[in-house]
Amino acid sequence: MNEWSFILMSNLIKSCSERKNAMGKKRGPKYDQIIEAAVKVIAENGYHHAQVSKIAKEAGVADGTIYLYFKNKEDILISLFEEKMGRFVDKIQEQIEGSLTAKDKLFILIEMHFKQLAENRPLAIVTQLELRQSNPELRWKINEVLKKYLDLMDTVLTEGKESGYFSEDLDFRLARQMIFGTLDEVVTNWVMKDCKYDLVSLAKPMHQLLVGGLCSR
Amino acid sequence: MNEWSFILMSNLIKSCSERKNAMGKKRGPKYDQIIEAAVKVIAENGYHHAQVSKIAKEAGVADGTIYLYFKNKEDILISLFEEKMGRFVDKIQEQIEGSLTAKDKLFILIEMHFKQLAENRPLAIVTQLELRQSNPELRWKINEVLKKYLDLMDTVLTEGKESGYFSEDLDFRLARQMIFGTLDEVVTNWVMKDCKYDLVSLAKPMHQLLVGGLCSR
């Protein structure tokens, strides 16, 4: 390692940190600071009282700095959702890949869904309550992000169907809507009840109910 | 019938329309006009562009008149939801009472849920999309209104459990959340897809899925 290798490495590092992300957005430590600040401020003040200046203050940057990293306020929210929901689904995916059966995979999905939101209550408040107050345009983009999650569910459902664990005539769209709608409703209720009971322990009965249905055998 | 009888009748009608309803609210023909106007205006313009003045114009009253019937804008929305959701649940209840088994009752509940929203798309848009943009406080009150619906589900679930049709160890809260969360998600997806497929025909497979679960037997 000599002077040249150092320079090359510097350039490499520099070009890395200067690299824009997939969305062509400027990145850097402040990008993450702002996202985290946004989660906190929205969770504490509610969507409609989360002024840009509050977020900037919480992030420890000037108001104007926000606009070096985000197009506008809405862009903060979309990015927040993309970042957080992206990781959210990625983590579930990782865990699922370690399981063998579709049954286990579904359980992991449910448990991880609950676990991640239970571990980050401000995020849970933001995703379950505050972000839903956003305008239709933002909600469309949120739906885009959710597609990745729905695709993951499809993978599990397909595998389960092939292994004979799930019904052969399972309607994927309905099944996805049942799983997502149920999990979402359960988490929303938990958040609205001030998170005062254990969410993760609901994973097991929830799994049984989704798999076995309401009916006795 | 003479002049006096007319005056008496007027007073009678007047005292009637002046009578407050159960919620202590003033009623009268304008009350309903305003509610209907609110549904129309919100469905057409979206929650955030549904100004009080627009609702007043649509209802054919002055802006100030709104405040003779409703405490504030939020009160219009809560009342709207109370009125509409009240009838919504009442109709489901009526139909359910005509059925014998818990299985049938659940099916009727699902079908009626879909049917009523499919029949009134503006209302569906308002309840599934627009009203969710309201602040958490309003959403709390909306949840209050939903209790009647959840109680109805409980009745069906209890009966089904007693008749042995539903699992003996069914967790009512989870079951309710699964049913409501699923139906809600299905309707929301239908609205977001511009209502371009038949919602009511999903009742049968939906019923089977909820009752039998994802699992093959």
Next chain:
Amino acid sequence: MNEWSFILMSNLIKSCSERKNAMGKKRGPKYDQIIEAAVKVIAENGYHHAQVSKIAKEAGVADGTIYLYFKNKEDILISLFEEKMGRFVDKIQEQIEGSLTAKDKLFILIEMHFKQLAENRPLAIVTQLELRQSNPELRWKINEVLKKYLDLMDTVLTEGKESGYFSEDLDFRLARQMIFGTLDEVVTNWVMKDCKYDLVSLAKPMHQLLVGGLCSR
């Protein structure tokens, strides 16, 4: 005079006060208050420091009231110019009609131009300095208003040419531009010199110069 005549008069008065002006704009005493306030505030603070709230305060109305009478801030300025310049030209026209010869008419035009601006210094400051800082869109509309003035000049020039007082081969466009450009420059210099000399007394030499040119005979 009876009940009916009273009602008829009421309606008449009502329809009068409700009448919008030619531009379809709401009128009323507040309309004029706001225009006057705008002239004063712009003259005192300069165009770029003339906040809507300052104008509202000066006019003795709430900020929001401004927007019942004007579309936006720019609309105040356009209206201001239309009103003031409208009267400005009208008054010149009136005076001109009382004169016999084209020579006199031109003199009256010059004198009235100077006189009206000398009598209303805040207005002079606004028209000569502040309003020129406005954006191109506003400046186009200002030009529209000026057309009436230019047409008036044309009338005088035509008459003068016909009577043989003005050159037969006079280029109207150039003549108009010379007259307007000169008067405008003279007034602007007067305003920039803090109006500290008598403007109106310049009318006579100005007239001679425009009519006779620089050349000795």
Next chain:
Amino acid sequence: MNEWSFILMSNLIKSCSERKNAMGKKRGPKYDQIIEAAVKVIAENGYHHAQVSKIAKEAGVADGTIYLYFKNKEDILISLFEEKMGRFVDKIQEQIEGSLTAKDKLFILIEMHFKQLAENRPLAIVTQLELRQSNPELRWKINEVLKKYLDLMDTVLTEGKESGYFSEDLDFRLARQMIFGTLDEVVTNWVMKDCKYDLVSLAKPMHQLLVGGLCSR
């Protein structure tokens, strides 16, 4: 005066221009780049959309570099005007010196005024339209720059008066204002009409009109 004295003088001028200019301003190639960039950016985007960062980009320098050469944004504009108007007047002066009579000198002045602006339309747009949107303070300084031009006019007027070509009792201030106001108005109209007619050919009739006045002889 020989070759050497020319070289010495060149060096003197050069070292002068590389150090500070008469106004105590730093000079260098970037100084001119920035001025040229400012003309282009203002002409293309308008005064209010000519951000410092745009000018810097066009000049191929960093935003901060601007402030090594100019005190602030306003200083760019003043300098722009000083530079361009300085050359503008110098060129007219040069040409005038070649003429014999006051009559010819005035004609040259008019023709050169039109010619130079017709040859550089971006500059014409900037001086006639965009720079007038600046605040009165800047406009004061612009007037300072114009003094040199007015002085030149005075020279011509004095000479003409002495030679008996211009009236003996000519008011210089009014005459200057008439000449400048007229030329300025004519050029402004030409710019606002998108420069779609020939400006220079107006010099002759314009000259006749200014010299001979509106009146027939």
Next chain:
DNA sequence: TATGAATGAGGATTCATTCAT
């Protein structure tokens, strides 16, 4: 009861300028 003109609080965003490197 009904009206509707008037109110006034509240917030996202731009861009000239600085200064650590």
Next chain:
DNA sequence: CATGAATGAATCCTCATTCAT
């Protein structure tokens, strides 16, 4: 000399609500 990321002040307009008539 040169850079450019960071700063932060400054303002127009909307719309729920009131109250004199």
